[in-house]
Amino acid sequence: MIKKVSITFFLTLLTLSAGKVKLEDPREMDFSDDTPFIPQEVEQETLSNGITVFLAENHELPLVDVFIAVRAGEVRVPAAEAGFAEILAYIIVEGGSNKIKTRAFRDSLENLGATFRAEPGSKYTDFSLHILSKHLPALLPLAVEAIRFPGLPQEQLEINKKQYLSSYQGRNNDPYSVASRIYWKLIYGRDSPAAREVTPSSLNKITEESLGDFHSANYRPSHVIVGVSGDFRKAEILELLETCLGNWEEPSVNPDPELDMITETAEPGIYLVNWPGAVQTNIWMGYLSFKRDDERYPNALLFTEIYGASRFSRMRLVVREKHGLAYSPYGWVSGGLTVPGTFSTVVGTKSSTTLKALNLLNVIIEDLRTQGVTEEDLTIAKESWLSAFPAHYSQTTKVIKDRMLYYRYSYPVNFWDMLPEKIKPLTQADMGGFASGFLEPSQLRILVVGDTSSFDGSIAEFGAFKVLDPSEY
């Protein structure tokens, strides 16, 4: 349809043109002048003991970020001792080393405005140091020493345990948290390192001594990858890293084995948690997908845009905009790095529209499965993904972290850079084929957490369901 208003608007714009600028209708703008984007170059070096180092200099600000990834995550910890790797990571950044004790360690960092953080993950524990560049020679050795020779002070261990205990006691505070916790257990298994939680029982098993044993076995140079970005000079940082890390020898003790990330997957079906008094129902549903090196991954990226992650997605336009049923409906197909990712959908809707929302989600999925995506879907999803590609690397720190991510899991370090060429040729038929082959409504694990007495019908309309007790998950 030719829009009457557009013509009027154009005339108005031309009338209002200021100087030599011709005001244009944003829908008619031509941006064919895109130039190929090449991410900032990252240099890869190796220390004398084999530790891989990624370097990307940026001298605009007097800041440096150092990232140290250690393959010593919860995946090496039995379920009964869950929390071991996480707590060790926090004690390292909070407790200092066996030479520089807690208070002096913290004073040294905080007095200079530095931040030293741990992000424990299932496979890796990531440490990051953010400092003014002039403090690099003083603070990098300090942080590395804490990672290599942690002090593991008993007092700090007790503090960390209390913090975990406090979180555990509040684990059933609200329906959203409960839904999130149970969903990942349904998908990856109750004991999966990716889904399980730290319990009072597992906390009791953690001692200063056992932490030390875990550290000795799993914190080793062959498990370490380093990345540095910001205001430094290559020769100087390599010398510094060599001094701090290059003399780290591989211990004779074997590392703890890595356990399976997927321990069990719940049967497809409906799982219900009744939450009297809840005014909003949380719906989480999905199933396992595939790894990132699967040939379907580029399709999955575009599908995610079309299905549930963009402002033009079905979830957004239908569930939120058209029906006003939810504030932030969201859905995605992820590709796991070492194990399959998931096809997941998350919606929060008022109790009295629970079944309506479930029905709508079924319709959206079924429509995509049987009808595929439209030409408009494909065009906008491609444009969106390809034009936003530079944003993936908008900061030097992002480039470094990306390279470290793919390197650690033995993907090509430029894995992400190769995706545009795989996405460009995808056709409507390719996407339709992906949707019809991948979407399997019968495989959905549908978790509903809400006040059943306020639902707009019985959940049994969707078939048999199993009632879950949150205290058991």
Add this chain to the structure above:
Amino acid sequence: MKQLARFLFFTLLLPLITGASTYAELEERVVEHELENGMRFLIFERHDAPLVSMVISVKAGAANEVTNKTGVAHFLEHLAFKGTKNLGTTDYDAEKDALAELDKTFEAWFQASQAGAESAVLDRLYADFIEKQDEAFSYIVEGEIGKLYEGNGGTSVNAATSYDYTTYQVTLPSNRFKLWCAVESDRMANPVFRELYRERNVILEERRKGTDNSPTGLFWEEFNCAAYKAHPYGRPIIGHYSDMENLSRETVRDFYETFYVPQHMTAGIAGDVNAEEIIPLLDAYFGRIQTKPDPPEIITTEPEQPGIRRVEVKLAKTPITVVKFLTVPRAHPDEIPLDLLATILGGGQTSRLHRALVEKRKLATYVSAYHPTRRHGGYFQVYARPVEGVTPGELEVAVLEELRKIKDNPVNTSELEAARARIQIGIFDAFSNNLRLARNLALADQQPDGWRNTFRRLEQASLITPDDLTDVAGRYLDFDKRTVGLMEVTDD
């Protein structure tokens, strides 16, 4: 003493800071531009990647709302994504009439329901409303602004409402900068608040998610309301449920007409653009926003708090203790001393409260203190979570005991220097990514002390002495004028 501190700053501290000259360089790189209509732009060129981030800050927020109409600033922010007279519609002239008819049918249904009309009457009126709504929907191009942005590689497409400001943001490939000019200037000049009744359901879901279905959300709302007797800072930004249910197009339009004036808008622009090249675009596109009268200022001031206010609720299994003292607005001479005091008392694991309550007395699992300031007043707040076996009330007593010690054990020079170091790195951090920088510039420009003062904070902090901190602690941390929030553990 202050003269001595200034001397020390310039003679001793500055040469040690490699970034000291960089502050000046960074400030020098910010290009300031103002249109005839009063709208302002702060541009920071950075050519690392072909991206540019833009944030428009409108000096209007929830604090500008009035009784019966809470939540309208946030609702407007949502509706601003629904399009304009040009975007999001196939035929605005026809749609305009349809929207007017729609509002009449809604009003008829609403008035009848308020008057207790019979259900048959209400059903008929509601059916009329749905029919008119469907007619209005027939003109809609759904999600056109979102599609324009994200279809052109836009990321971080979002908006946010606070008490004092409403911000609209996006990051785009830099060759698409004029797309932003066209869309945003149109959105600021010609918004059409279409899809209003449907979007109202969305904001109600947002409220349920963040507040009504969340024990901690409910606690914070109760606590914040208790801290203000008169000032609108005590109202929830998202609005009261009963107000939100009834927000009308007229209410939204009134708020927009009154507060969305170009002289109260600043855009921060950071990234791969050339200021000289984009200024003509800014002039042309944003220059068409018509000047309007200055909005009314908020004249309500929070009266002196005559005593202690307490909120005690049992909503969850996570106990919380919060103690709040009202302080000063942004740019007040006492702002920075209070900031430094908050850092020393409760900023991180070297802070006094952490050492005393978490490490030494083992009463808390976590404690922090902070001092955020707003246009009409700030607050000094201590937040703590008790360990098992300690009640939130017992922890409150312990917090007060530790705060009291500041008088007998004043802040020392090394504590002060550590707090200043946080400010120093914080200024550089503000420049570390384009979106954050654009937001910081836009918001800083609308502060009473202006955006350039961002670069002066370290210098100002260097003039503060330990005595100054003892002084502000004595004047503002008045225990008889505190507001206390205690989240007790539920019984079941």
